[in-house]
Amino acid sequence: MLPPAAGLRADHRLISFDPLLVEFDLASLEGRYTPLQDFYIRNHFETPAVSSHPSLSIEGEVESPAKLTYRDIASLPRHQAPAVLECAGDGIGEDVLASNGLWEGWRFDDVLRLARPLATARYVHLYGRDGYSRSVSIEQASQDGLLAMRLNGQPLLPAHGAPWRAVFLGWYGMDSVKWLARVVLASSPLPPVANTYLRVLRDPSGNVIRQPLPRVLVKSLIISPKPQSVLPIGQITLRGVAWSGKGTIKSVQASADGGASWRPAEIDSGGRYGWALWRASFHLTERGVVEFACRATDATGATQPIERDRSLLDGYTFNIVEHVRCVLV
Ligand code: MTE
DSSP: OOOGGGOOOTTSEEEETTTTEEEBOGGGOOSSSOOGGGSOEEOSSOOOOOOSSOEEEEEESBSSOEEEEHHHHHTSOEEEEEEEEEOTTTTSSSSBSEEEEEEEEEEHHHHHHTTOBOTTOOEEEEEETTSOEEEEEHHHHHHHEEEEEEETTEEOOGGGTTTOEEEETTSOGGGSOSSEEEEEEESSOOOOOTTTTEEEEEOTTSOEEEEEOOSOOOEEEEEESOTTOEEOSEEEEEEEEEEOSSSOEEEEEEESSTTSSOEEOEEEOOTTBSOEEEEEEEEEOOOEEEEEEEEEEETTSOBOOSSOOTTBOSSOOOOOOEEEEEEEO
């Protein structure tokens, strides 16, 4: 039995209980946003107990170190942003470690300014109450960061970082530290943890290089039909989602012949960081196996690769074109 604190439905795709790892079954998506009870969860440690007097310390390279309470932060202007949160490890399991939410909170920049950052501050170290930590550049924190308290119009659930968490729009989920308790501004980043959340690649001369992961790469998925569906011949409509951390989705191409030919899908934009919903219809009259595929392109012109770049040695940022095989009868 799951503890009520996890706020989960019984039919979830629970991958691990401790630490909690729950994938999102895309087929359950009805609207634009992932319902709270379906939102994927990626924890590294136990979910900490709800704190009755939450506070956020801002320390390090600042003029006025501060221990902020809800009242100190509440007077800042509120900000809302639709955004996909995607785990850098999405694409390995059967379901997805990505969800689309309407985040609400305060700009991280406004929160940091309460402690007056010094010019020497280049990185922001973020510490969660569960012992998890990450560091991001000051640019990432001030341009793309939110201190979020609400998701889809509701207070954050304990599993998603209640009462507040960081959310970095357009960046993979590992930086969006939950149960945020302490922020330290510093001139250097935290040392990386082994190969965790790092790009590991082999350069042309064979050297292995480690780098931070990039912004979220352009990606699209087919929601329906599900793989291995048996469908009657005739009109078949593909539905899916597409997103990118670099720019809005400009086009999605769909294929009903395994990627040999493509046709443009209709897209309903999700804004700068949210996912776009797309659909494409085909009239298919031949019985047998059919292979659908989709491929998105963002405003920067970046598109999904057909194959994984072989120089990448890590298992992160999977965004190759998705294929879904079905049978037409
Ligand atoms: N923050 C804390 N404190 N502890 C964690 O384990 N996991 C990170 C990030 N923030 C994590 C965390 C990872 S890897 C991801 S992908 C996202 O939270 C997942 O957020 P979610 O569980 O709300 O979907």
